[in-house]
Amino acid sequence: MTNHEIGMEAYYYSINNELIGGISKKNAVKCFEQIIAMLDSDERLNLPFITVNGKCFVAxxxxxxxxxxxxxxxxxxxxxWSQIRNVFYxxxxxxxxLILNTVDGEVKISINRDGAEFAGEILRKLKNEAK
Structure with a gap:
């Protein structure tokens, strides 16, 4: 699969799990493509999501x-994950x-209300598995 195809799948995963925010489809797919290009060969997307103010995240x-x-x-x-102490929603x-308590302070990420619990639980799971 190309980065564009994976970016499209990440975008539709975000929509289907109500993790979508204020960004156009074109820009979201481009952001996901850029993130995918940064990943190591052994990494896979566990949770792509889009914030209400149009930022794309991949866990x-x-x-x-x-x-x-x-x-x-x-x-x-x-x-x-070693830099993140706790994940709350x-x-x-x-x-x-989503509230991340990091070594640098608290990071708040505004997402769709209906996807907050889903995203919070997956991020918590990934954090615990990384220990």
């Missing part, structure tokens, strides 16, 4: 990677929030 067994698109291209941030009236 693997090794790390969590964020891709955001700006005027000048793509910007990436990643956390290895909260659901509010309209959105959900």
């Amino acid at each position: 693997t067994k090794k790390r969590l990677i964020k891709c955001s698109k700006n005027m000048f291209g793509y910007k990436f941030k990643e956390w290895k 909260k659901k509010a009236l309209t959105t959900g929030t």
Whole structure:
């Protein structure tokens, strides 16, 4: 499979599991393609999701990677599971929030309310498996 095909599958996985946010399909697929190109040969996508403000995330067994698109291209941030102490999630009236307690402080990720519990549980599972 090409990176584009995998990016498309990641996009549709996000939609089907209600982990979709404010980004166009074209930009989301491009972000996922960029993340896929960064992965090691033994890594696979365990959880691709899109935040409500249009950032794409991919969780693997090794790390969590964020891709955001700006005027000048793509910007990436990643956390290895050893850098994340705890993973929590909260659901509010309209959105959900994933809360990562990292060695650098708290990171809040706003996602679709209906996908918050699903994403939180998978991230917790990946974090526990990485120990």
